[in-house]
Amino acid sequence: MPSTLFDKIWDAHVVTAVKNGPTQLYIDRHYCHEVTSPQAFDGLRKRGLQVFRPEKTTLSPDHNIPTLFQDQPIKDPISKNQVDTLTRNAQEFGLTMYGLGHAKNGIIHVIGPENGLTLPGMTIVCGDSHTSTHGAFGSIAFGIGTSEVEMVLASQCILQPRPKTMRITYNGKLQQGVTAKDIALYTISQLTTGGATGYFVEYAGEAIRSLSMEERMTVCNLSIEMGARGGMIAPDETTFTYVKGREFAPKGEAWSKALAYWQTLPTEEGAVFDREVTFDASQIEPMITYGTNPGMGISIHASIPSINQIDPAGQISFEKSLKYMGFAPGEQMEGKAIDYVFLGSCTNGRIEDFRAFASIVKGKKKADNVIVWLVPGSWAVEKQIRAEGLDKILEDAGFELRQPGCSACLAMNEDKVPAGKYAVSTSNRNFEGRQGPGSRTLLAGPLVAAAAAITGQITDPRTL
Numbered sequence: 182m183p184s185t186l187f188d189k190i191w192d193a194h195v196v197t198a199v200k201n202g203p204t205q206l207y208i209d210r211h212y213c214h215e216v217t218s219p220q221a222f223d224g225l226r227k228r229g230l231q232v233f234r235p236e237k238t239t240l241s242p243d244h245n246i247p248t249l250f251q252d253q254p255i256k257d258p259i260s261k262n263q264v265d266t267l268t269r270n271a272q273e274f275g276l277t278m279y280g281l282g283h284a285k286n287g288i289i290h291v292i293g294p295e296n297g298l299t300l301p302g303m304t305i306v307c308g309d310s311h312t313s314t315h316g317a318f319g320s321i322a323f324g325i326g327t328s329e330v331e332m333v334l335a336s337q338c339i340l341q342p343r344p345k346t347m348r349i350t351y352n353g354k355l356q357q358g359v360t361a362k363d364i365a366l367y368t369i370s371q372l373t374t375g376g377a378t379g380y381f382v383e384y385a386g387e388a389i390r391s392l393s394m395e396e397r398m399t400v401c402n403l404s405i406e407m408g409a410r411g412g413m414i415a416p417d418e419t420t421f422t423y424v425k426g427r428e429f430a431p432k433g434e435a436w437s438k439a440l441a442y443w444q445t446l447p448t449e450e451g452a453v454f455d456r457e458v459t460f461d462a463s464q465i466e467p468m469i470t471y472g473t474n475p476g477m478g479i480s481i482h483a484s485i486p487s488i489n490q491i492d493p494a495g496q497i498s499f500e501k502s503l504k505y506m507g508f509a510p511g512e513q514m515e516g517k518a519i520d521y522v523f524l525g526s527c528t529n530g531r532i533e534d535f536r537a538f539a540s541i542v543k544g545k546k547k548a549d550n551v552i553v554w555l556v557p558g559s560w561a562v563e564k565q566i567r568a569e570g571l572d573k574i575l576e577d578a579g580f581e582l583r584q585p586g587c588s589a590c591l592a593m594n595e596d597k598v599p600a601g602k603y604a605v606s607t608s609n610r611n612f613e614g615r616q617g618p619g620s621r622t623l624l625a626g627p628l629v630a631a632a633a634a635i636t637g638q639i640t641d642p643r644t645l
């Protein structure tokens with residue numbers, strides 16, 4: 182029987198199949214950050230356990246780190262404690278950690294792929310919902326809870342019920358000026374934030390095949406925002422070219438062997454998914470969100486829906502959301518004044534996002550009334566920005582680069598958007614208070630963010 186990419190990887194990792202119960206699945210790669218790991222290490226200590234396969238786990242502090250003066254001690258005591266605890270745990274359990282100041286430090290979902298730790302065909306977990314990012318390589322990657330982090334550290338396995346599978350196919354080509362972020366925001370706006378609950382999604386079709394690895398990571402990153410367990414894209418030449426030569430990617434004979442296996446992974450003709458969805462890629466416009474969940478996205482030219490366009494069951498939360506945002510039903514998004522712009526996060530903090538941003542701001546000047554945080558996803562991205570001279574373009578336009586980390590994506594450091602202020606953000610969540618208490622987030626891609634940074638308002642980047 183023809184099988185799917187998901188089925189092939191899952192089946193290759195089953196250690197024990199329990200009848201009517203969860204599967205014991207072997208995990209190839211485990212990532213850890215400072216927020217969800219402390220209790221897991223405490224658990225190991227209490228049980229007198231070591232880490233079963235230390236070489237399979239990689240640590241990087243990212244959420245609680247400042248984006249200025251990283252060479253100085255972290256000022257906030259809670260953040261300092263989180264990061265120090267991760268460092269202590271790495272030392273005690275003999276794990277590799279790319280700590281503050283390390284050339285490989287950065288957001289865990291950015292540094293894994295950069296270093297060739299994320300590879301096709303793998304099972305990958307991390308105590309973080311956006312682990313779905315790594316599915317872009319044709320791997321089964323998903324977020325886990327802290328007790329599961331402990332389980333993986335202790336046994337390199339996890340207990341998981343087998344999810345259902347969904348394929349989303351995007352036929353046709355994207356319009357000029359439409360990015361991977363727009364694909365994701367469009368998809369969530371169509372399927373809703375609960376639309377993929379219980380499923381593992383495979384993204385397919387011409388528009389997906391033509392995306393770079395950075396763009397594929399953006400699409401997979403947001404899978405979780407429509408409730409999916411994870412998202413994945415079949416590995417192809419784009420994937421292999423990206424992976425080849427990276428530090429931890431297989432080399433020589435091991436590369437040829439791995440490549441031959443990876444080429445067998447794509448979903449076969451006639452394979453059956455539990456659900457199939459199809460979109461026309463040419464219909465997708467630059468997107469922006471107007472509400473307080475990532476499903477509340479519209480084309481940049483569209484108006485906020487009026488109340489009678491909303492399903493009766495959702496009307497109360499729709500009104501509450503608009504009240505929080507200070508918007509009225511039926512209003513146009515284009516032309517609305519904004520206060521902050523954030524370029525960064527594991528969604529849009531990679532080199533191509535900085536190239537896209539620079540392509541818009543080149544030769545122009547930052548709007549005076551807007552505060553702009555440009556935060557590379559990793560030091561490798563930062564280095565590449567400088568190597569390509571993008572920093573010069575950004576500086577000439579009045580911007581400055583900050584140091585890598587999660588930053589204003591969830592404001593666990595000092596990068597907080599003040600109450601009532603509007604931020605166009607390339608991150609993935611626009612929940613109430615996500616970017617700081619009372620902050621108002623408008624999710625968008627890097628081109629829309631750049632256009633807003635130049636004009637101080639919601640602007641279609643294609644008009645600049």
Ligand SMILES: CC(C)[C@H](C(=O)O)[C@@H](O)C(=O)O
Nearest residue numbers: 216217244308309310311591
């Ligand atoms: C802190 C962490 C548990 C959380 C997640 O799981 O996604 C964070 O990364 C986020 O983006 O909200």
Ligand code: SF4
Nearest residue numbers: 311526527587590591
């Ligand atoms: S950048 Fe944002 S979404 Fe990604 S891991 Fe950090 S906090 Fe979570």
